Amino acid sequence: MTGEKVALITGASSGIGAATARLLAERGMRVVVNYLHSKDAAEGVVADIEKAGGQAMAVQADVREADAVRVMIDNVDATWGGVDVLVHNALTPYAIKSFQDMTWTELGGKLDDELKAAFVVTKAVLPHMTGHGGRVIYLGTGLSRRPREGMIALGTAKAALTQFARYLAQELGPQGITVNVVEPGPVAETRISSVIDEEQNHRLVAATPLGRLARPADVARAVAFYAGEDSAFMTGTTAAVNGGTAMY
Template sequence: MSRLTGKVAIVTGSSRGIGAATARRLASDGATVVVNYVASQDKADAVVDSIEAAGGRAVAMRADMGNWSQAQELVRKAATDLGRLDVLVNNAVQEVGREPIDDVTEAFTRKQFDVNILGPIATMQAAAPLFPEDGGRIINISSCVTVFPLPWSTVYVATKAGLEAATRSLAAELGPRNITVNSIGVGFTNTDLIGTNTQEQDDALIARTPLGRIGEPEDIADAVSLLASPDARWITGQLVLATGGIVP
């Protein structure tokens, strides 16, 4: 029996990249997966189709993670329609905003915080009372940029640092209910977020990485799988760096 058989998992922002890989991995672990999207229904449906073709179960649900009510309704609808909720993966992200501080605007800042902070807090609040009595798993996808200095990304870094702080706080609050809350600091990963890198930039990143390559979405999905599983029952309030060993 797969380790998540009979469980239900939500993966926000899972129509592509790390989210899609995570949805497929949790489905292969036996979970029924909610594939969340905001604009790319075709891509979300393709992820669902790939999961079902492999013998898994999934359903696509639209919700804007920058909208408090929509984020909470996604959680409630998933639990109602599928009969339970066991795992919440907050993966949706406003694209990395490489904006020099001189160019940052209020609208830009609010959009980053709405998706990267407001959304996860809304989903976590909605999910906490819906987990079964034996507990649940919350996994927040953060970024290694909270550890490694990255210029021109002040707002994005601030949102991810805030998400990690919220992870630690909520882990302490929900621990008595057997709900674990962890975050993953994603390293340089082969998604469209780094698709504009030059080969020279990629080579420089690889040279700094002990494992000698740029990460793949499946590398992060495997880390999520571990934290979502019963094997991670004694891990909470942690930042797990999935970076291939790269150091500042």
């Protein structure tokens, strides 16, 4: 894709989102760095991109809120003319506990947040994509296929997101819009990695044929593949970025 393409990355102030923003900018896209609270970090990502010769802008919005997303997209439209690539990476809060200790508010709330955010932000970007194609990439998790203790809320919600993506892929394909999912396993250097203690970390690494956990840059490269022309005839697919921990 050329420099005319605009990529919106939600939750892009750190971790996978920030790595993706930097990589897509490096590959010639104009990048919208969405954030919720971390303004300084988001502006730092933009500064890194601009220092490297790319184009980027930081825009605040809670992607669960339709009005906030509408304002963000209007801002992008006014500046760059619309979004061609959506990377929905923003992670909404979730409880880490067993099912027996969990309330419906915790489990149902995570399901609602996950799907509402994907629904709202995708609805907002589709008008610009319709008629000339586009790329939609959702960040899932290997936990949706391979359960881990205490992660039922996140794993269930992301499994629903992956199926949501397949339905969109079927519906939007005739318009030239592809919809795919990147499912990382455990990723170092992210907020989620902070819930993995040292013993768990050693076990996860030992179970990974490639001998280490993923890094944000590993996931970003898979996202960039789906955002580019090499994946033009791929839709409704899921890429597992887990070093071989799980093989589907």
